[in-house]
Amino acid sequence: xxxxxxFVELPFSHPIYNCxxxxxxxxxxxxxxxxxxxxxxGIFINKxxxxxxxxxxxxxxxxxxxxxxxxxxxxxxxxxxxxxxxVLYALTN
Numbered sequence: 001x002x003x004x005x006x007f008v009e010l011p012f013s014h015p016i017y018n019c020x021x022x023x024x025x026x027x028x029x030x031x032x033x034x035x036x037x038x039x040x041x042g043i044f045i046n047k048x049x050x051x052x053x054x055x056x057x058x059x060x061x062x063x064x065x066x067x068x069x070x071x072x073x074x075x076x077x078x079x080x081x082x083x084x085x086x087v088l089y090a091l092t093n
Contacts, residue, residue, distance in 0.1 A: 001051060007041040016040070016052065016089045021081040027054045030079040031061035031069050049093065052086065059083055 010016065017023040017040075027038045038057035042049045061069045062079020071079075 005043045027057035028078045
């Protein structure tokens with residue numbers, strides 16, 4: 001999308017992880033794909049987060065109908081809370 005900008009890993013202190021719900025350990029591991037640690041990356045335009053991308057997290061798996069990924073309710077709620085942070089951050093920054 002932005003070929004002149006590289007993704008950088010966001011520190012867990014970034015406001016996207018704590019603007020409403022506390023995700024001070026980084027993005028939640030919503031759905032088990034591999035055994036890697038969840039990470040969040042961003043592309044910044046003029047110091048503003050313009051693109052957010054997760055690896056080994058995939059919160060949208062928790063937003064799908066329960067039957068799609070068979071995630072437990074706790075993981076689905078965690079994904080929705082993280083989604084709340086993403087939306088609130090986007091609307092207020």
